[in-house]
Amino acid sequence: MTAFSDAFRAEVLRMARKEIKGELGSLRKTVTAQRSEIAALKRDVKDLVSQVKGIHKAAARQAAPGKAQAQDAEVPARQGRRFQFKAEALATKREQLGLSQQAMASLLEASTLSVARWEGGKAMPRAKQLERIQVVLKMGKREALAKL
Structure with missing residues (x-):
């Protein structure tokens, strides 16, 4: 009787695998497509972040000369050379x-x-x-x- 139950179980598993094989194939395809899409989106985000940083630095550079002049007016510049230790x-x-x-x-x-x-x-x-x-x-x- 165990041989029959083992054979029956094996046959049921084979049939179940056969039926879900098509569904799993389409799911695998969608998963790989979604993963590649996620990777592309991550690359886009990284590019955009680097662009924002570049724009921020450029804006800071443009604003810096005005700030430096304002600071020079407030604080008198040091006279002479920097002290060098010997x-x-x-x-x-x-x-x-x-x-x-x-x-x-x-x-x-x-x-x-x-x-x-x-x-x-x-x-x-x-x-x-x-x-x-x-x-x-x-x-x-x-x-x-x-x-x-």
């Missing part, structure tokens, strides 16, 4: 002031190790430290000792 200058100034690296570090509000690396040229100070270094380089011996 390790030798820091070491020379420390010797001129007669300070140890530890005293120079406290004057610059930095660690002794940082001062040693700056003087040795092994590290570059950050912008905030550059401002302090610039102030210290302009100091005289009395002013430096007074600050300590």
Whole structure:
């Protein structure tokens, strides 16, 4: 009896597959068509987004000269060149002031190790430290000792 039920089940499955095969074929075709359409739409969206970004940048560039002129009128421009750090200058100034690296570090509000690396040229100070270094380089011996 099991042989008959197995054969019957197999036949029913075969017939069911045969009948839905046509329907599945058309569904597969529509799925692939929809996937390709989705991919095309994604490409279109990507192109449109890049165009919008380009237009936005162009508008910002056109608006920027007007803003820059307005800012120049409000804030006076800096005079002179940008400060350029030189390790030798820091070491020379420390010797001129007669300070140890530890005293120079406290004057610059930095660690002794940082001062040693700056003087040795092994590290570059950050912008905030550059401002302090610039102030210290302009100091005289009395002013430096007074600050300590």
